Amino acid sequence: MSANATTETLSREEIINYRKDNRKKFFKKLSQQKELVLIVLPFLILLLIFSYVPLWGWIIAFKNFNPALGISNSPWVGLENFKMLFEDPTFYQSIRNTLGISILKYFLGFFSSITLAVLINEVRNMKFKKTVQTISYLPHFVSWVVAASIVLDVLSPDGVINQLLLKFHIIKQSINFIGVPHLFWPLMALSDMWKEVGWNSIIYLAAMTAIDNELYEAASIDGAGRIRRIFSITLPSIVPTIKILLILNAGWILNAGFEQVFLLSNPMVIDYSQTLELYVYNYGIPMGRFSFATAAGIFNSVVSLAMVTLANRISKALSGESAF
């Protein structure tokens, strides 16, 4: 027992000494590297101010924030804001809208970008391939304001889509698409696809270029045609990429895309267009109910984080692969 105790105290002392030594070394090095520290410092401070300091603002969800009193002096109200939030029927409506839009986007986005990547990958004329790629990436780089302007133009009652539908006698009278409540979700998914499909296909195309050409040659000697080769070689080869992206994007399931929805929503479709982010904005900025809106924002963040964790767990359990 006593022998044990002495060795323990000894080792503890040793550890303390070792730590002291380390600390000395650390400060010595720090002063040697003070130039490096000094040049990083301003940027570290900027990051702390703009990314970490606002986290402090989360506490106003538990307070009755009064701008005149400031964050720290405003009175605590406990979970009052959350209670009001969960009693508000439009809050549930906005969760529904968020899920509806983001899930449609998620599946349409995956399907369309993988399909486009496969089709581009099959083009053997390099010039045509380059042209398709160049053009399909372009809308990604324009702002949502420009894209919304274009979408509204195309969908307007005398826009090209109405004219085509009228010409082929699919409809008898032009429709103001953007004002039809039930069309709002699919329109968000479709316009998002129009803007992002090319860009999202890049990562799959990159994965496809890594496929060994011999696989294709061997398959065609065995008599596999084009379609067969796509389904037996191309697609299975990019499964790991698809999996990782499916998981990474699962965290965005509560992200319906603020700018797009904000710009394209209008009073006619408000019941289907108010997403959680718009809910936070509407209560927070125009109405100035900062505490209540922050509570809704916290709900959004927490559920998103849970979604990422859950998706990662599921993928680990299913395949032993994890995105993180």
Next chain:
Amino acid sequence: MAKNKRRRLTTEDIVFDTINYIILTIVIIVTLYPFIHVLAVSFNDAIDTVRGGIYLFPRKFTTFNYVSILNDPEIYNATIISALRAIIGSVLNVIASIIVAYAISRRDFVLRGIVSKIFTYSMYFTSGLIPYYLLIRDLHLMNNFLVYILPGIVSAWNIMVVRSYIDGLPASLVESAKLDGASELRIIFSIIFPLSVPVLATITLFVAVGQWNSWFDTMLFCSMNPNLSTLQYELQKVLQSTQQFTQQASFDMGLRNNSNSVTPESIRAAMTIVAVVPIMMVYPFLQKYFVKGLTIGSVKG
């Protein structure tokens, strides 16, 4: 096709290629047509546009829509502000990215672990709209040009991309420069910087495009100061007013007769084109770099 000596084209090949080319051509048309239509409207007489039937080309050609928006001092000023924030924002972002990336790529840097952790974790959460809004207000950045610049100087994602690039450079370069007594800033700007031009060009372009395209921060923080308005925000305002216009009355005869040969629709078209042209101009450079940039990010990210 005749050059393909390896194997004969089967019937399936021919059918597949034909269908594939048709689908991809449709993709091209669907992507480009809306832009071309807006371009045609922007160059068409505003009153004539109301009659409908403009497709690929203007029917009554005019540059009046452009003349009238460029003569509008607010839109002109907003365009300058957009350009300024794009230039200043991207230059400062690149300087910040290379300095921080260099520091955390130095294996002997004592604060390497903690600094890179602080930057990495910031990518995984956001504070949310309201706390951020209150922060900007408390910092007195409302109606201040700096609100466009300061929050965007440090971007953790860009730092990680540059860092993985610098990690690929030989460490001996830095060591020999240190032996020669070069200061850290000197090492960064005369050794690291010239070698990192491809990755720095990529992030410059991305930041510049992002800054040029921003409008929500203008609306949130600078809507009270018309001198700080941006082109995208001006376009957003026009967009909102035309949307209300179509809701109220699609064919308002009064407006047709009273308008001085510009309509919200033609103004919107011309502004949309003005907002897209700079993107088109940098697009060839963007395209040259972005696939590379994306791959760097995805491997290390």
